[in-house]
Amino acid sequence: MTKRSDCIIIGGGHNGLVCAAYLAKAGKKVTLVEAADQVGGVAATREFAPGYRASVAHLLYLLDEDIGKELALESHGLKMAKTSLKTIALAENGNHLSISSDAVDSANLSSEDKAAYREYRRFMSKFAGIFSGLHNKIPPRITRERSDMIALGKIALNVRMLGRDDMRELLRIGAINIYDVLKENFDDPLLRGALSLDAVLGTNSGPRSNNTVFTALHRMSGNNGGAAGDVSIPLGGMGAVTEALAAAARQAGTDIRTVSPVSRILIDGDNIKGVQLANGEQIAASVVVSNADPKTTMMRLLGARHLEAGFTRKFSNIRASGSTAKMHLALDGLPGFRGVSPEQLGERLVIAPNVEYVERAFNHSKYGEFSSHPVAEITIPSIHDNSLAPDGKHVLSAIVQYAPRNLGNGWSEGKQEFADTIMNTLAEYAPDIRDKVVASELLTPEDIETEFRMAGGHWHHGELSLDQFLMLRPVPKSAQYGTPVEGLYLCGAGCHPGGGVMGSAGRNAASVVLAK
Amino acid sequence: MRTVNISNSDHFKNAVYPSPFHSRQEQHNQLKEWSRWSDYLSVPAYWCESMEYFSGRNGCGVFDITPMVKHLVTGPDALAYLNRLMTRDVRKIKPGRVGYTVWCNDNGQVIDDGTIFHLREGVYRICSQEHQIDWFLTNAVGFDVNITEDTHDVAGLALQGPTSCAVLKEMGLQGVENLTPFGLTYFDFEGFELMVSRTGYTGDLGYELWIDPDHAELLWDRLFESGNTRGIRAMGSNALEMLRIEAGFILAGADFLPAMEAVRPTHTRSPFELGLGWLVSFEKGVFNGRKALLEEKENGSRYHLVKLDIDDNKPAKDSFVFTKKGKYAGTVTSAMWSPSAKASIALASLDAPHGKPGEEFEVEIYYQRELKWNRVMAPCRVVKDVFWNPPRRRQTPPADF
Numbered sequence: 001m002t003k004r005s006d007c008i009i010i011g012g013g014h015n016g017l018v019c020a021a022y023l024a025k026a027g028k029k030v031t032l033v034e035a036a037d038q039v040g041g042v043a044a045t046r047e048f049a050p051g052y053r054a055s056v057a058h059l060l061y062l063l064d065e066d067i068g069k070e071l072a073l074e075s076h077g078l079k080m081a082k083t084s085l086k087t088i089a090l091a092e093n094g095n096h097l098s099i100s101s102d103a104v105d106s107a108n109l110s111s112e113d114k115a116a117y118r119e120y121r122r123f124m125s126k127f128a129g130i131f132s133g134l135h136n137k138i139p140p141r142i143t144r145e146r147s148d149m150i151a152l153g154k155i156a157l158n159v160r161m162l163g164r165d166d167m168r169e170l171l172r173i174g175a176i177n178i179y180d181v182l183k184e185n186f187d188d189p190l191l192r193g194a195l196s197l198d199a200v201l202g203t204n205s206g207p208r209s210n211n212t213v214f215t216a217l218h219r220m221s222g223n224n225g226g227a228a229g230d231v232s233i234p235l236g237g238m239g240a241v242t243e244a245l246a247a248a249a250r251q252a253g254t255d256i257r258t259v260s261p262v263s264r265i266l267i268d269g270d271n272i273k274g275v276q277l278a279n280g281e282q283i284a285a286s287v288v289v290s291n292a293d294p295k296t297t298m299m300r301l302l303g304a305r306h307l308e309a310g311f312t313r314k315f316s317n318i319r320a321s322g323s324t325a326k327m328h329l330a331l332d333g334l335p336g337f338r339g340v341s342p343e344q345l346g347e348r349l350v351i352a353p354n355v356e357y358v359e360r361a362f363n364h365s366k367y368g369e370f371s372s373h374p375v376a377e378i379t380i381p382s383i384h385d386n387s388l389a390p391d392g393k394h395v396l397s398a399i400v401q402y403a404p405r406n407l408g409n410g411w412s413e414g415k416q417e418f419a420d421t422i423m424n425t426l427a428e429y430a431p432d433i434r435d436k437v438v439a440s441e442l443l444t445p446e447d448i449e450t451e452f453r454m455a456g457g458h459w460h461h462g463e464l465s466l467d468q469f470l471m472l473r474p475v476p477k478s479a480q481y482g483t484p485v486e487g488l489y490l491c492g493a494g495c496h497p498g499g500g501v502m503g504s505a506g507r508n509a510a511s512v513v514l515a516k
Numbered sequence: 517m518r519t520v521n522i523s524n525s526d527h528f529k530n531a532v533y534p535s536p537f538h539s540r541q542e543q544h545n546q547l548k549e550w551s552r553w554s555d556y557l558s559v560p561a562y563w564c565e566s567m568e569y570f571s572g573r574n575g576c577g578v579f580d581i582t583p584m585v586k587h588l589v590t591g592p593d594a595l596a597y598l599n600r601l602m603t604r605d606v607r608k609i610k611p612g613r614v615g616y617t618v619w620c621n622d623n624g625q626v627i628d629d630g631t632i633f634h635l636r637e638g639v640y641r642i643c644s645q646e647h648q649i650d651w652f653l654t655n656a657v658g659f660d661v662n663i664t665e666d667t668h669d670v671a672g673l674a675l676q677g678p679t680s681c682a683v684l685k686e687m688g689l690q691g692v693e694n695l696t697p698f699g700l701t702y703f704d705f706e707g708f709e710l711m712v713s714r715t716g717y718t719g720d721l722g723y724e725l726w727i728d729p730d731h732a733e734l735l736w737d738r739l740f741e742s743g744n745t746r747g748i749r750a751m752g753s754n755a756l757e758m759l760r761i762e763a764g765f766i767l768a769g770a771d772f773l774p775a776m777e778a779v780r781p782t783h784t785r786s787p788f789e790l791g792l793g794w795l796v797s798f799e800k801g802v803f804n805g806r807k808a809l810l811e812e813k814e815n816g817s818r819y820h821l822v823k824l825d826i827d828d829n830k831p832a833k834d835s836f837v838f839t840k841k842g843k844y845a846g847t848v849t850s851a852m853w854s855p856s857a858k859a860s861i862a863l864a865s866l867d868a869p870h871g872k873p874g875e876e877f878e879v880e881i882y883y884q885r886e887l888k889w890n891r892v893m894a895p896c897r898v899v900k901d902v903f904w905n906p907p908r909r910r911q912t913p914p915a916d917f
Binding site: 308309311 | 597803
């Protein structure tokens with residue numbers, strides 16, 4: 001043992017940094033070890049081509065407002081390049097819709113659909129509020145203990161407080177699929193398609209998969225100050241968020257060590273001893289908090305043999321198969337998206353022309369194929385932030401689905417073909433795009449798994465669904481950030497409240513560690 | 517004779533198979549009754565269960581144990597794997613030794629009991645009552661270990677009773693008398709390998725013989741030739757049931773509900789609740805159920821499995837057990853009139869804190885006399901020692917009969 005800390009944090013993703021910052025602020029001696037050469041994980045801003053930078057997670061939905069204040073992220077340099085992004089639902093013929101948090105702007109949309117959208121936003125925001133209230137809470141257990149009963153009672157009370165009609169509506173739609181709900185509410189295919197994308201982005205489900213209403217609500221449950229589901233682009237990319245978190249953690253006294261991959265977690269009997277790095281160095285601590293995904297932490301870094309078998313079975317069965325790919329394009333000029341004005345080009349552009357299109361795109365992934373007509377969420381952050389590309393040049397960042405983690409023929413064969421498919425799809429909306437591309441990068445779930453060490457390449461460290469939520473996330477009996485091993489904690493997106501750059505898991509985990 | 521070809525894609529069309537000893541069992545089976553034990557036909561009684569029982573106490577009885585579920589565990593992590601799976605410290609079972617053990621789920625509830633045969637350095641066989649492949653494979657995650665079920669690749673005969681050693685010597689197994697209880701060794705048997713372990717389910721001197729199914733009938737024939745003058749007899753499962761209750765051995769499905777079959781969580785039992793606390797080693801590190809069992813040790817068990825000595829001559833089968841004041845205390849799980857102990861004996865599961873040796877109860881026995889039902893409340897007491905435990909069970913070398 002070369003060093004001794006109170007707490008070691010494995011992994012410098014946003015949750016690991018948040019956890020480190022809170023622990024250090026509380027006076028703990030904290031060492032954070034990160035495998036990569038910079039902190040941030042998928043929320044880092046990285047150079048993908050000389051002079052061009054982008055972040056894998058490219059939009060900020062959910063960053064917790066309390067964390068922003070408590071860690072004074074603004075004073076650590078966090079600024080927004082653009083807030084309250086509108087969604088431009090792209091249409092091949094150029095008749096796109098411009099969707100904001102309170103209205104849809106389009107000459108072609110019926111007044112019924114416009115009114116229905118306002119009502120949809122009203123009840124969905126209200127329902128999402130139930131989930132927002134849970135973000136910064138330790139999930140209760142299903143026990144007869146007083147504190148658990150009270151916590152569960154509060155959730156029930158919040159649902160009841162929606163009022164009779166809205167409560168009934170939440171209970172009716174809360175666990176069903178978004179396809180049915182959109183079909184009930186809207187006539188316009190393009191509007192349905194764009195809204196369905198919000199429910200399935202980053203998940204391994206299609207609009208007709210069960211509990212996609214829940215995933216839509218989760219996306220809207222951010223409490224970053226704006227309207228429910230408000231979307232921002234940080235200045236400097238998402239890396240600005242994690243850099244600010246790292247600065248806050250460092251200021252509180254955290255020793256952040258990059259290029260320090262952990263090879264295993266060391267235990268002695270029932271107790272945590274520390275970690276061993278890949279270079280053989282050991283760091284001693286009685287508390288280890290892992291920002292790595294639950295499977296990687298428990299099965300690989302700790303090892304199944306240190307756990308009881310029923311527990312390892314639960315961990316092995318966590319559904320964490322990513323189906324989301326990321327495309328980065330270095331452009332020598334702005335592409336022309338048909339019908340999209342220059343002001344609109346900096347908004348959130350989505351390719352989801354109708355809900356059946358999205359479902360068909362998903363069908364492929366069920367059978368180990370990538371979508372022949374993928375869906376996409378596109379941003380050109382360099383419009384708001386000239387630090388990301390050389391002068392006059394631009395960066396296009398697109399989340400593309402569906403790309404199953406386990407492609408039938410393997411990604412080494414399929415990757416180029418999928419990249420071509422994506423370019424073809426983009427070209428249908430932006431015919432000149434190919435001429436603008438000077439460099440590109442496609443990250444498949446396999447690449448994401450390898451580069452960011454996430455089992456299954458799943459952004460959320462585990463599928464976000466009702467059976468993997470709250471006291472079931474990542475698995476029952478380990479959903480309060482602790483594990484069966486005394487002193488070993490989880491703080492990543494694999495825990496409640498899940499993925500999206502939110503930070504709540506890190507904050508909650510820190511409070512559990514400090515309460516010990 | 518090999519009777520099961522598991523690699524044949526049609527094997528599932530037949531749920532129950534004749535044992536490799538079937539042709540010989542058929543010759544002995546005067547009653548022509550067959551029962552099912554796991555994947556095989558078994559014989560409840562060949563001609564008279566009492567006489568078969570006495571062969572196990574006064575001569576030697578031959579019982580087909582092929583149907584016992586068998587798994588082979590090999591690989592670099594075999595020992596680490598078994599130590600995480602079993603409650604017992606498997607490091608203490610050296611090569612050439614056998615150990616009785618139980619295994620639990622994470623809640624510390626017994627899934628099954630069985631024996632671990634340390635066949636050769638790092639090569640283990642687990643024998644159990646229930647099929648376990650799913651649980652054993654679940655446990656293999658994270659271990660460099662190979663687990664195969666080899667139930668159908670090994671034929672087994674139990675040879676139990678005071679003359680068993682003499683019969684084996686007669687058969688030519690030189691030195692078998694030096695085998696200590698829970699030891700195992702290998703012999704050349706007419707050019708084939710025969711494994712012999714000094715193990716059994718009768719609480720008496722006895723051996724178990726393990727051979728390739730293709731040579732099963734030859735083994736049976738040689739045994740009976742060698743035991744001709746020493747009271748050898750084919751023994752059915754009814755006789756074995758009597759022998760095991762006298763020896764105080766528990767049976768899955770009778771004395772405890774295997775945890776994997778339980779729907780109601782309070783109906784399962786922990787090792788402590790079965791009187792098997794001596795099989796639980798907290799010193800060896802993580803094993804399934806460890807946390808729950810530590811908690812139970814701290815807070816106390818819900819049940820106690822006890823041996824009852826009953827002042828009556830009618831078997832207290834399926835009886836309720838009451839306190840002297842008439843309050844419910846538990847139920848009998850196995851019971852019999854013991855011909856060797858000359859007593860009505862039973863195993864019973866009592867609600868804690870009942871079950872201390874010497875504690876007195878009454879059992880409610882229903883019995884028939886020529887179709888007329890009668891009921892008796894028979895006094896009984898908890899006893900510490902098993903009902904049948906002769907010195908010859910442990911004596912090495914055994915006396916010659």
